[in-house]
Amino acid sequence: MDVVIPYKKAHDDFELRYAIRSLVNVTHDRVIVAGDKPDIPGVVHVPVARNANRYASSTANILAACAAGVSSRFIVMHDDIFVLRPWKFRHEDRGTIDEYLRSSSAAxxxxxxxxxxxxxLIAKGVERPLFFGLHTPTVYERDKLVALIEEYAGHAxxxxxxxxxxxxxxxxxxxxVKLHRWSKPPRSQDVVSISDSVALDRAFCRWIDERFPEPSPYER
Structure with missing residues (x-):
């Protein structure tokens, strides 16, 4: 499976570089970066104009990767996600959407x-929709995803x-697994994601470089 990373350019591609290094723990084919162009020569770049709405922008980037010929099943992750252990996809949720909306983090x-x-989802007959808003890689089937995006064009x-x-x-x-303050994840944790403030934390920067010190094949 290919890996698709929707991307908005950041200084030195720092997070993206280490996210890609962490793919040593993910069995995959190509890495496709859709959106802004990174300074990482070995990835496939699909250029996409930015959208002010970050949700619509991410969706447009993924759709562009589909149009560019991504594999029939593919992995989506983001540049703030790091895979810490050998990873295999399984479906994971955070409970129901209603549970999430009752929480203090829904704002x-x-x-x-x-x-x-x-x-x-309720209008489509899903009586108890689940919330899949996890900061972990996920897997889509290309044709089903394209059909869904086309069906709900213009919707939030x-x-x-x-x-x-x-x-x-x-x-x-x-x-x-999203961290808003830096703390070293447990050894057993498979994936970690970070906020912008954590990305600037020197302790995190040292840790991620120690965890993935070798350049990926895409950097060479």
Whole structure:
């Protein structure tokens, strides 16, 4: 399977570089970076104009990768995700959407997108929609994903949560792995994701460089 990374250019491609290095733990074929062009010569770059709405921008980047000939099943991850142990996809959720909306972490535009996604799913007959808003890699089937994006063009939604509810498979519940303050993850943890503030933390920068010191084949 190919790996698709929607990308908005950041200084020195720092997070992206280490996210790609962490793919040593993921069996994959090509790495496709869709959006802004990174200074990493070995990846496949698919240029996409930026959209002010970051949710719509991410979806447009993934759709562009599909149009460029991504594998029929493919992995999506982001430049703030690092795979720490050998990884194999399994369906994971954070409980129901209603549970998430009752939590203190549901706020702002993300809350609005979540509510809009729930409303679409209930209208489609999904009685108890699950929330798939995890900062971990996920897997899509290309043709099903393209059909979904085309069907809901112009709607506000969260792509991952919409897709996995409309194409359901047995799922296990887990907590999210996003860190907003740096603390070294347990040795058993498979994936970690970081906020912008953590990316600037010198302790994190030292840790990630010690964890993945060797350049990936894509950097050479």
């Amino acid at each position: 702002g535009q993300y809350r609005a997108q979540t509510r809009a996604t729930r409303d679409i 939604y969260l792509l991952r949560t919409l897709y996995h509810n409309l194409h359901p498979q047995p799922s296990v519940r887990r907590d999210d």
